[in-house]
Amino acid sequence: MPRVVTSPSSQEERIFYSMNTKIQTDTTTNKTLIERLFSAGAHFGFTKSRRHPTATPFIFGSKQGTDIIDLEKTTASLETAKAFLFEAGKTGKTILFVGSKEEIIPIVRAHAESIEMPYVVNRWVGGMLTNFSEIKKRIQRLHDLTAQGESGELERKYTKKERVVIGRELEKLRHNFSGIEKMDRAPYALVIVDPRHDAIATKEARELNLPVIGITSSDTNLRLINYPIVANDALQTSVSLILTELISAYREGKSEFTPVKKEEVKRRDR
Numbered sequence: 001m002p003r004v005v006t007s008p009s010s011q012e013e014r015i016f017y018s019m020n021t022k023i024q025t026d027t028t029t030n031k032t033l034i035e036r037l038f039s040a041g042a043h044f045g046f047t048k049s050r051r052h053p054t055a056t057p058f059i060f061g062s063k064q065g066t067d068i069i070d071l072e073k074t075t076a077s078l079e080t081a082k083a084f085l086f087e088a089g090k091t092g093k094t095i096l097f098v099g100s101k102e103e104i105i106p107i108v109r110a111h112a113e114s115i116e117m118p119y120v121v122n123r124w125v126g127g128m129l130t131n132f133s134e135i136k137k138r139i140q141r142l143h144d145l146t147a148q149g150e151s152g153e154l155e156r157k158y159t160k161k162e163r164v165v166i167g168r169e170l171e172k173l174r175h176n177f178s179g180i181e182k183m184d185r186a187p188y189a190l191v192i193v194d195p196r197h198d199a200i201a202t203k204e205a206r207e208l209n210l211p212v213i214g215i216t217s218s219d220t221n222l223r224l225i226n227y228p229i230v231a232n233d234a235l236q237t238s239v240s241l242i243l244t245e246l247i248s249a250y251r252e253g254k255s256e257f258t259p260v261k262k263e264e265v266k267r268r269d270r
Contacts, residue, residue, distance in 0.1 A: 042238040045059065046218050080227060093189065095190070100120065143181065189210055191243075196219060215229050215242050
């Protein structure tokens, strides 16, 4: 049963009361998730003047010039994205997580690491997908320098001045590629927090026909995203809740995944 607010005393409660009134006859809606999204502030969009026309169907209304996102539709979109990630998990696909806005970097990193998936939380390097063969060379350079440092080879082979230069290079490589250093091929799909902010990542994914799940506010062109989840993409509570739902779906699918042994792959290729 939906939460009933008999005497809404605040603007947020009045909005939530209106939403519940709208959906209380829909028995298929996950009301619990809607309540959690509401509590996380996922319903706050941008000002109406910043709204992209494609986001209009996902807007419940406007309060004092601020778009209020329809959490019923957000929940439906989220469930669709979860179903996609469940199937991806069942076949052990690699999902790349992207989110370079300062306030959500630790959240994106933590969620990706929780299922051992690659991530990009710093500057998106142009060609990271469309020119991945070159990116792999930079990742290999990162591996080589790291191994040389751990073995003491850098100390033996280079002068102090040369090690300073190499140290700067290594720092830059780690900054750009540490999140994808185990990614040996292009991912199956991307989860991008705010595709408008990380527009280059979105563009490269589209060029390669890679599905994009986008956690995005009302200012984004939703035609550029395969699975748009319209919600507040700046609040940590909102982003964390949605990523947790997506991660759980992938993890559930992954529990049914049976890796194919190399010997079986070779027999198939004969």
